[in-house]
Amino acid sequence: MxxxxxxxxxxxxxxxxxxxxxxxxxxxxxxxxxxxxxxxxxxxxxxxxxxxxxxxxxxxxxxxxxxxxxxxxxxxxxxxxxxxxxxxGIEPVGTVIMGTVKGDLHDIGKNLCIMMLRGAGFVVHDLGVDTSDDEFIEAFEEYEAPILGMSALLTTTMPNMGKTIDAFIDEDLREEVKIMVGGAPVTQTFADDMGADGYGKDALECVALAKQFLEEPDEEW
CATH class of the missing domain: 1.10.1240.10 (Methionine synthase domain)
Incomplete structure (x- = not known):
């Protein structure tokens, strides 16, 4: 390299x-x-x-x-x-919002993803831990980021990923953002069931997924 x-x-x-x-x-x-x-x-x-x-x-x-x-x-x-x-005036590769879902205070995995995303040229807005549906939506509206990432380490907080996705649907914003999820207990099947656009098992896959979203045709990011 x-x-x-x-x-x-x-x-x-x-x-x-x-x-x-x-x-x-x-x-x-x-x-x-x-x-x-x-x-x-x-x-x-x-x-x-x-x-x-x-x-x-x-x-x-x-x-x-x-x-x-x-x-x-x-x-x-x-x-x-x-x-x-x-x-x-050099433009970043893209913009991503990241946060650990409501009720979950774990952030090591999320922070690794953020560092890798920034290392790949993305601007990342970190919402921290215990992030509510409203906080995700407010951040999306403030930063107009086309990609949103959610993390969870506890099986009890994983359903909050689905609730956040539902909140974007309720606000008629779902079509405007690509949502990726991750965390130790999260699986591809769970991500599909929750209605996420993608799942990454580690920080490298998180970056690859974000780049993939930007490269998808017919998308105006």
Whole structure:
């Protein structure tokens, strides 16, 4: 993945994969001072590295603590890059709303998905945990995000995914948003029964699903 990247980008990527946020912070700042474009740093350094982190996590070479360290490193680099990209008018890949459903206070899986989505170039609005139907709808109307993700870790809170989807139907908003669901107890069958547009078993599938939604024909995102 790094074969065509410059040595500077390879160094940034390696530090991120190691979860070394201090080094990523310093190297990103140095690269910008040396005139390297912010977009190159994001694409060839940070995003490329986070993609490898996701693969290593999926293949069980690393685990949640290591991924969180890498996510922290990603955030350190993006803190330098994002303001420059915003000022230059570069558009994000897409916008996603994420939240853990009502009654559920678990967020590690959701946070991993958010970090991977941001690493892939998405703007993500995190609604946190214990998110009600109304909060999901209000966020959708505020941010006009075409994609919404819901997470649940408890079997007792899983039905709230369906209730949220029903709330979007009641407000005549269902056709305007793609809804994806995930979480340890969630399955493809459950997602289908709840009326979700997609299900991802891990953070990599979450990102792939979000990209798939954006690429679907005849959709005006």
């Amino acid at each position: 790094f074969a065509q990247a410059t040595p500077a980008m390879q160094t940034i990527a390696a530090a991120l994969i190691d979860g070394d946020h201090h080094t990523v912070d310093e190297l990103t700042q140095t690269a910008l001072e040396e005139g390297i474009e912010a977009l190159e740093i994001m694409d060839d350094g940070l995003i490329a590295a986070m993609g490898i982190v996701g693969i290593k996590f999926r293949e069980n070479f690393i685990f949640v603590p290591e991924v969180l360290a890498c996510a922290r490193a990603m955030k350190a680099g993006m803190a330098h890059v994002e303001p420059i990209l915003s000022d230059s």
